[in-house]
Amino acid sequence: AQSVTQPDIHITVSEGASLELRCNYSYGATPYLFWYVQSPGQGLQLLLKYFSGDTLVQGIKGFEAEFKRSQSSFNLRKPSVHWSDAAEYFCAVGAMGRYGGSQGNLIFGKGTKLSVKP
Amino acid sequence: DAGVTQSPTHLIKTRGQQVTLRCSPKSGHDTVSWYQQALGQGPQFIFQYYEEEERQRGNFPDRFSGHQFPNYSSELNVNALLLGDSALYLCASSPVTSGGRYEQYFGPGTRLTVT
Numbered sequence: 001a002q003s004v005t006q007p008d009i010h011i012t013v014s015e016g017a018s019l020e021l022r023c024n025y026s027y028g029a030t031p032y033l034f035w036y037v038q039s040p041g042q043g044l045q046l047l048l049k050y051f052s053g054d055t056l057v058q059g060i061k062g063f064e065a066e067f068k069r070s071q072s073s074f075n076l077r078k079p080s081v082h083w084s085d086a087a088e089y090f091c092a093v094g095a096m097g098r099y100g101g102s103q104g105n106l107i108f109g110k111g112t113k114l115s116v117k118p
Numbered sequence: 119d120a121g122v123t124q125s126p127t128h129l130i131k132t133r134g135q136q137v138t139l140r141c142s143p144k145s146g147h148d149t150v151s152w153y154q155q156a157l158g159q160g161p162q163f164i165f166q167y168y169e170e171e172e173r174q175r176g177n178f179p180d181r182f183s184g185h186q187f188p189n190y191s192s193e194l195n196v197n198a199l200l201l202g203d204s205a206l207y208l209c210a211s212s213p214v215t216s217g218g219r220y221e222q223y224f225g226p227g228t229r230l231t232v233t
Contacts, residue, residue, distance in 0.1 A: 004160075034221060043122075043208055044161070044224040090160050104212075105151055105174055106222060108160030 002027050004091050006109035013081050014117045021076040021112050023091030032094030033074040034106065035065055039087045047089075050074065061085070086116045120145060122211050122225035130231045131199050139194040139228045143211030149173075150192040151222060152184060153208040161208055167192050196230075204232045 003026040013019055025031055032051055036044040048059025055067040065076045074091060092106040123142045131137050143150050149168045153161035163176035167186035186192045190211075196203055206229050210222035 036224070041229075043226040044210075046221050046223065049221050092160075095163070104149065104166050104168075105163040105176065106153075106161075106210075107163070110158075110160045 002031075002093055002095055002107050004093050004107055004109035006089075006091055006112050008112045009110070010113045010115065012115040012117060015083050016080050019076075019078045019081045019085070019114070021089050021091075021114070023074045023076065023109060024072050025074065025091075025093045026072065027093060030069070033065075033067060034092040034094070035059065035063070035074075035076050036090045036092060036108075037061075037087050038090065038111075044090065047076070081114075081116055083116045083118065086114055088113045122209055122223050124207075124209050124225040124228050126228060127226070128229045128231075130233060132233055133199055133201060135199050136195065136197045137199060137230060139196075139207050139209075139230070140191065141194070141209030141211075141225060142191045143209075144223050147211035147213050147223070148190050149212045150186060150190065151210045151212070152192070152194045153210065154178070155206040155208055155227070157205070164194070199232045201232050204230060206230075 005024045007022050034049045035047040037047050038044050047063050048057050050057050050067045058064050063078050067074050088111045090111045091109045095105045095107050122144050125140045151166040152164040155161040164178050165172050166174040170186045181197045183195045206227040208227045209225045212222045
C-alpha cells in the first residue's frame, strides 16, 4: 500500500539557519510527490511538486526538494529560514490505482511542525 | 481569480445530528475532493467528484456522502454525527489533465466540532 512517512514530528531551527524536512514514501513506480504548508487554522498551500524529469524541484517561498528514487525520499530544503516559515509541512504522494492509473487523490504524511527561534 | 472557497468556516453540532458542508472550486477546475483532517494528523481522503459522480472513495463509512452540482460546486454531508467526526474538513479542486498529473488546490476548510 502507498504511504508517506515524515519521521520528524516537530523541528525547531533558528532564524537564518538552513532547513531540511524529511519525507519517505512507499510506492512501486515513479510517484507524483508534493509538499504543502499549513499555517494554523488555515488550509493547505502547495509549495512544490514533482512529476518527472529533473529531480531537484524549485518551489515558492525559496523552498526546494530533491527526489531520490534510491532512498524513496523527497526531502524539503530551504537555505535560510524566516520567522514567517513557522507552520506545519505536509508531504504527499498521488495515489495510484492497482493498474497504475492515477486515482486522483493524495496520501499525506502526518506532518512536521516547524518552529523558528529568533 | 477566486480560489477554493468553503462554507461555513466553523460549525458546532450535537451527536446524532446531520451536517452539510459546501465548497466552490477554483475557476477552471471541475474535480472536487474532500479530506478530513483530525487534530495533529495529515488530511485523509474522503471522496472525489467529477462530472457530478463520485469517482473515488477513501475508507469512510456511508454516513459520509456528497454531491456535485452542474457548476462544479460540491457538498459534503455527514449523518448521525459522532464525536470522532470533529475535524477540519478540507475541500480541494483540480483540473482533469492527462495522466492525472494535477495538483490539488485546497480551501481554508470548515472546522466541525461535535459535542
